[in-house]
Amino acid sequence: xxxxxxxxxxxxxxxxxxxxxxxxxxxxxxxxxxxxxxxxxxxxxxxxxxxxxxxxxxxxxxxxxxxxxxxxxxxxxxxxxxxxxxxxxxxxxxxxxxxxxxxxxxxxxxxxxxxxxxxxxxxxxxxxxxxxxxxxxxxxxxxxxxxxxxxxxxxxxxxxxxxxxxxxxxxxxxxxxxxxxxxxxxxxxx
Numbered sequence: 001x002x003x004x005x006x007x008x009x010x011x012x013x014x015x016x017x018x019x020x021x022x023x024x025x026x027x028x029x030x031x032x033x034x035x036x037x038x039x040x041x042x043x044x045x046x047x048x049x050x051x052x053x054x055x056x057x058x059x060x061x062x063x064x065x066x067x068x069x070x071x072x073x074x075x076x077x078x079x080x081x082x083x084x085x086x087x088x089x090x091x092x093x094x095x096x097x098x099x100x101x102x103x104x105x106x107x108x109x110x111x112x113x114x115x116x117x118x119x120x121x122x123x124x125x126x127x128x129x130x131x132x133x134x135x136x137x138x139x140x141x142x143x144x145x146x147x148x149x150x151x152x153x154x155x156x157x158x159x160x161x162x163x164x165x166x167x168x169x170x171x172x173x174x175x176x177x178x179x180x181x182x183x184x185x186x187x188x189x190x
Contacts, residue, residue: 035138038136038145039134041058041060041134041147042136044058044060045060046058046060046083046084046086046087047087047188048091048184048185050182054151054152055151055152055153055181055182056149056151057087057088057149057150057155058084058087058147058149059080059081059083059084059085059086059149060080060145060146060147060148061075061076061077061078061079061080061082061146062076062079062143062145063076063143063144063146064142064143065141065142065143072144073135073146075144076135076145077132077146077148079146080146080148081127081130081148083148084127084130084148084150088127090184091155091181091184094180094183094184095172095177096169098176099168099169099172099173099176102172129150129154129158130149130150131148131149132146132148132149133147133148133149135147152177152178152181155173155177156174156177159173159174160174
């Protein structure tokens, strides 16, 4: 009986935190890990960035010490690519939803499923072009961080090159890709 009030307080506290998180209008990855002496990209985390270099998808992954530096590095790289896949998939889903809404085919389940399957395949194809552009090892914890990058232009080129892709979606991504990207980048800043 004595443990029950503590348990209830903990559950109430967790419920309040979850409710606050659910009510938040921000759909942003926590971007400041408060690590000192690290590259900015480690603290910023996974991002959608519009820079002078273009519109870029960045994925950050990490791996703890595994006893084998090569394995640890490839694990961090793979986790960075997985983060990139998550962000790219999110981008492609917004693009497909916008396309289906604008083309009036949103009610057509067959078209929606076909586009959805094509997006999943495209995400995999695009990730093969992702580059690891940075790595950093924390000498105190021996955690390795990796930064993967993919350019929107490469994503659009891949969409154009897929022959079995819905032709309407091809054109939509080609003509509206930057606008969708900018909208997502702005939403993630809020």
